[in-house]
Amino acid sequence: DAGITQSPRHKVTETGTPVTLRCHQTENHRYMYWYRQDPGHGLRLIHYSYGVKDTDKGEVSDGYSVSRSKTEDFLLTLESATSSQTSVYFCAIRDIGTGGAFFGQGTRLTVV
Amino acid sequence: KQEVTQIPAALSVPEGENLVLNCSFTDSAIYNLQWFRQDPGKGLTSLLLIQSSQREQTSGRLNASLDKSSGRSTLYIAASQPGDSATYLCAVSYGQNFVFGPGTRLSVLP
Numbered sequence: 001d002a003g004i005t006q007s008p009r010h011k012v013t014e015t016g017t018p019v020t021l022r023c024h025q026t027e028n029h030r031y032m033y034w035y036r037q038d039p040g041h042g043l044r045l046i047h048y049s050y051g052v053k054d055t056d057k058g059e060v061s062d063g064y065s066v067s068r069s070k071t072e073d074f075l076l077t078l079e080s081a082t083s084s085q086t087s088v089y090f091c092a093i094r095d096i097g098t099g100g101a102f103f104g105q106g107t108r109l110t111v112v
Numbered sequence: 113k114q115e116v117t118q119i120p121a122a123l124s125v126p127e128g129e130n131l132v133l134n135c136s137f138t139d140s141a142i143y144n145l146q147w148f149r150q151d152p153g154k155g156l157t158s159l160l161l162i163q164s165s166q167r168e169q170t171s172g173r174l175n176a177s178l179d180k181s182s183g184r185s186t187l188y189i190a191a192s193q194p195g196d197s198a199t200y201l202c203a204v205s206y207g208q209n210f211v212f213g214p215g216t217r218l219s220v221l222p
Contacts (some may be wrong), residue, residue: 025139032208042214042215043201043212045166045210050208058209088154090155092210094205094210097160097204098144099143099144100144100146101205101210103148103157103160106154106155
């Protein structure tokens with residue numbers, strides 16, 4: 001599983017509240033990614049990081065922010081959750097050896 | 113902009129059949145191509161990764177090929193089993209990111 005842990009695994013939150021999802025990796029990977037997966041849209045990139053404090057936007061970044069203060073942790077924050085952010089969120093890393101993507105188990109977020 | 117498509121969107125076959133899933137991409141400037149399996153409500157499991165300089169990779173009953181110049185990859189599953197039922201996604205490594213196809217939902221009937 002490439003040592004990737006996402007927390008929480010499930011969360012229900014109210015509209016307008018802030019939410020932070022955590023991705024933790026144990027193998028010192030430089031690149032980390034946050035995706036959301038929705039029926040009919042597949043996997044879409046939200047933000048990614050290419051090093052500590054180095055992040056960039058993906059195709060669906062509006063309403064989301066990220067932080068990476070340590071190599072092992074990549075945080076995704078919804079500043080004010082909306083119902084359209086109900087989704088399954090996946091964290092991934094890029095393996096430096098093969099260049100392949102490896103995923104965490106996902107976080108199912110419901111905004112009510 | 114890189115776009116990845118997969119055909120068919122869904123496939124239902126009887127157990128024991130050999131089958132082929134297709135993946136196409138629009139820009140051949142990729143580093144590698146990866147096939148994933150996703151079971152309902154679960155994460156993505158990497159099945160095979162083909163580097164851009166390679167033509168194919170094999171793992172057990174799975175064989176993936178890559179034709180970078182034509183922008184195509186196929187995933188061949190031999191002697192399908194009900195346990196192979198899942199959604200199969202392909203992804204290309206493009207620039208600093210990965211671009212995913214929408215997936216093929218496979219059902220193998222006993």
